[in-house]
Amino acid sequence: MNLQFVVDGLLTGSMIGLGAIGVTLTYSILRFSNFAHGDFMAWGTYATLAVVSAIGAMVGKVAPIAPLSFGWPLIVALVVGMAFTALLALLLDKVLFARLRSQGQAIIVVMASFGASMALRSLLEFTFSSRPTYFSRAIQIAMPIGFGIRITPDQIALLMLTAVLVLGVHLLMTRTQTGRSMQALSQNAALARIVGIDVASVVRVTWVIGGALACVAGVMIGILVQIRPFMGFDMLLPMFAAAILGGIGSIPGAVLGGLIIGLAEAGAVQLIGAEWRAAVSFIILIAVLFVRPIGLFGVRER
Amino acid sequence: MDLLGYGAFFLTTALIFSLVTLGLNLQWGLTGLFNVGLAGFVAIGAYTSAMLTTPDDAARLGGFGLPILVGWLGAMVVGGIAAALTGMATLRLRSDYLAITTFGVAVVVQLVALNAQKLTGGPFGIGFIPRPFGSLAETPLLFNLSNLAVVSVVTLIAYLALEHLSRSPWGRVLKALREDERAAISLGKSARFYRVQAFATGGAIMALAGALQAHFTGFIAPDNYLPILTFQIWVMLIVGGSGSNLGAVIGSILVWAIWAGSGTLTSILFPPEQQARAAALQIAAIGVMLCVILLIRPNGLFGDRPRRPWFGRRTKIAQAKSSSGS
Numbered sequence: 332m333n334l335q336f337v338v339d340g341l342l343t344g345s346m347i348g349l350g351a352i353g354v355t356l357t358y359s360i361l362r363f364s365n366f367a368h369g370d371f372m373a374w375g376t377y378a379t380l381a382v383v384s385a386i387g388a389m390v391g392k393v394a395p396i397a398p399l400s401f402g403w404p405l406i407v408a409l410v411v412g413m414a415f416t417a418l419l420a421l422l423l424d425k426v427l428f429a430r431l432r433s434q435g436q437a438i439i440v441v442m443a444s445f446g447a448s449m450a451l452r453s454l455l456e457f458t459f460s461s462r463p464t465y466f467s468r469a470i471q472i473a474m475p476i477g478f479g480i481r482i483t484p485d486q487i488a489l490l491m492l493t494a495v496l497v498l499g500v501h502l503l504m505t506r507t508q509t510g511r512s513m514q515a516l517s518q519n520a521a522l523a524r525i526v527g528i529d530v531a532s533v534v535r536v537t538w539v540i541g542g543a544l545a546c547v548a549g550v551m552i553g554i555l556v557q558i559r560p561f562m563g564f565d566m567l568l569p570m571f572a573a574a575i576l577g578g579i580g581s582i583p584g585a586v587l588g589g590l591i592i593g594l595a596e597a598g599a600v601q602l603i604g605a606e607w608r609a610a611v612s613f614i615i616l617i618a619v620l621f622v623r624p625i626g627l628f629g630v631r632e633r
Numbered sequence: 634m635d636l637l638g639y640g641a642f643f644l645t646t647a648l649i650f651s652l653v654t655l656g657l658n659l660q661w662g663l664t665g666l667f668n669v670g671l672a673g674f675v676a677i678g679a680y681t682s683a684m685l686t687t688p689d690d691a692a693r694l695g696g697f698g699l700p701i702l703v704g705w706l707g708a709m710v711v712g713g714i715a716a717a718l719t720g721m722a723t724l725r726l727r728s729d730y731l732a733i734t735t736f737g738v739a740v741v742v743q744l745v746a747l748n749a750q751k752l753t754g755g756p757f758g759i760g761f762i763p764r765p766f767g768s769l770a771e772t773p774l775l776f777n778l779s780n781l782a783v784v785s786v787v788t789l790i791a792y793l794a795l796e797h798l799s800r801s802p803w804g805r806v807l808k809a810l811r812e813d814e815r816a817a818i819s820l821g822k823s824a825r826f827y828r829v830q831a832f833a834t835g836g837a838i839m840a841l842a843g844a845l846q847a848h849f850t851g852f853i854a855p856d857n858y859l860p861i862l863t864f865q866i867w868v869m870l871i872v873g874g875s876g877s878n879l880g881a882v883i884g885s886i887l888v889w890a891i892w893a894g895s896g897t898l899t900s901i902l903f904p905p906e907q908q909a910r911a912a913a914l915q916i917a918a919i920g921v922m923l924c925v926i927l928l929i930r931p932n933g934l935f936g937d938r939p940r941r942p943w944f945g946r947r948t949k950i951a952q953a954k955s956s957s958g959s
Contacts, residue, residue: 364729366669366736427924434931438667441732442867443927445669449864450920456913564860568740571733606748613737617722620734624726 334478336597342486342555344593345493348586349548350566351573352500353541359517359580360537361432363440364571367423368545369563370451371416375546376553376562377459379405379412383466398484400467401554409550413543420542421535423447429534448564455560463557466550489551496547497586500540504582509536517580518630565609569596572612576619578629587627591615641777643893644886648784649846651885654869655791655878656838662875663799664831665811666724667732670739671839671866676746676858677715678708678840679847683759684752686848693751693759701765705844712840717833724828739863746855758854762847780849787845788882791838795878798834807831861916865892868923874933884933892919 350372357365386404387393393402427447431440473481504510512533515523524530545563552562573592577584596611619626653675660666668674682704684695699707719738723731746753753759766779798804809817810824818824847853865888873884895918899911926933 358729364733427928430928438665438728438732439927439931441667441729442871443924445864445867446920446923446927448920449861450917450924453913453915453917453920457910457917460910461913568733568737571736575730575733607744610741610744613741616734616737620722620726620730624730 333601334480336601337594338480338482338486339600340594340597341490341590342551342593343596344590345490346548346551346589347566347569347573347593348589349493349496349544349551350563350570351577351585351589352497352582353545354570355574355577355579355581355585356513356537356541358574360513361428361440361534362520363428363432363437363444365541366441366444366567367448367451368541368570369565369567370448370455371420371542371545372549372552372563372566373455373558373560374419374451374549374563375412375416375542376549376558377455378415379408379546379550380464380466380553380558382408382411395467395469399488400469400471400483400485405466405550405554409547412550413546416546417539417542420538420545424534424538452560452564459560461560463559465557466553485554489554492547493551496544497582500544501582503540509533513537514580568609568616569593569612572616572619575624576615576626578626580630581626581628584626584628638774638777641774641781643889645777645781645784645849647886647889648781648788648882649842649849650866650869650889651882652784652788652791652842652845653839653866654873654881654885655788655795656835656842657866657870658875658878658881659795659798659838660832660835661870662877662881663804663811664807664828664835665728666720666828666832666835667728668735668832668835669732669863669867670735670737670742672858672860672862673735673739673742674712674716674836674839675843675846675862676739676742676855678712678843679853679857680746680753680759680843681711681840682708682844683762683847683853686763687759687761693754695752701763701848704848705841708840708844709837712843713833713837715840716836717829719836720829720832724825724832739858739860743855743858746858753855756855758852758856759847760852762851762853764848764851784845784849787841791841792878792882795838799878803827803830864916864920864923868919870933871923871926871931872933874935876932877935880933880935883935 350368353371354365354368357363357368383404386408390404393404395402427443428440431443471483471485473483475481502510504513509532512523512528513536515526515528516530516533520530548566549563552558552566556562569589569592573588574585575588576591577586577588592612592615595615596608599611600608653671656674657668657671660668682701685697685699685707686701686704687696688698690696715738719734720731723734746758747756749755764780765783766776769776769779799808806817806822806827809820810822810827814824843858846857866885869885869888870881871884872888873880873882875881892915895915896912899915900908903911
């Protein structure tokens, strides 16, 4: 067996994990599974693509940074895209989710997110057509790093970016007052309100983190694979499976779950064939639900 | 004459949709179980029946050439078992897990339909599915009308059976579980057992609808069972009003009329190269419509009550916040 699947798995796992952070936060703090999360990914990616093209139109062609396939425009565009996706999530919460939440009917919110997901994705298809596009069509030479593994500079950069982001979110959740408020709200909403935690601001932070990370995950897919309106929707099942495998509400769990699923998928592609890849998350999901439904780092419901 | 033929064709399709919606109404409207993978159960029914009834085919397994009624029965059994297994895996957990799992079921069924060529014919699907009254195919009008008659009878039977079930002691237990789980459990009713039964029955009805559709068109392919189907059925149920069987049927006909009408409209208004984009806009508009209905009229046209779905232990918090009466 070729060890190359480790690199592929870690990369897929990073994309899943970054997305799963948003899913797990929404689930533990807002208490619903957001089926529109994948479409945040796609919207963020298309927004980033639009900004890249806009910069390209304004300053002309920019040479990529030494070994990478992209230059500073993509980095600037990514930051803009993250802000845009966060705003989109906030907006959707304001016009839709918050109103339904206030009626106290949690499962209706899930259904609304399903409807919103359809609408968001179809709007992308309407605006950009369903044809796949790319950030760059340049082909990178993969460097051998031993054990028969090859990796491109882009892949190294994106793995490092993932590590930095995950560490950052983890520190935010554990070391800051905002993070502690978020944990309090997810553990006991009523008590959190009583001690005077500003619920509205915690909800805002949740959407901002979830949206921004979804955008990063989407741009990673865009750089390494391709950009399509369905790119986020196809990630939905792996993201849910990762969030549940890691334990709802746990950031390290979501990332670890994502990596496990990414590695399993990459292994399955080598052993069985790429066409069965999507079934891997489902099998892992069912196994977790039967064996340990609270996940690796989950806590029992209070 | 053409108009009559088209009317029969339209109504046949709409009634098949309403059969799926009736199944969903049993799961969601009556029992509060959230199924976002119903396209998977419809596909299971269609493929099962197709495999049982088509003539022998060397390229794939099956083609048993059995009578159509056997195919329908087989579809219900397999669809019911699939739904029961899904329910058993998830119904002891929080309701969102059921939603995610059903979503996964649809993804996996789609994968099997596409990739297990030996079983499902792969992307090209299964053809030569026998049609009831196939001998009438030379006279389209008669053929359409006889199809309509068959589908109407099946839908009517399902409707009457479901109406009876929801008033029976069994249906009352489901309603009791939906309204106040703890009270029902304290009366000695096993919540999980009843929910698995309801979910399996709903799945069987959906599978039957898939089988009907397969025998009505004579050809099935994985493309027929994309998430968009799940979405259409949900809009139909919500528009009609979940909880009401009559609402499920009328909602299906109404939404299918809007869907087919707006489809015709876009095909007239837009040039051929813009069709795909226009279709995307159509889906977006209906997605927005679903959200708006949820916001302003969550009970739809015929919804029976302010709903209070099963949400595990979380319900307590939600109930404490909402008004105490119902």
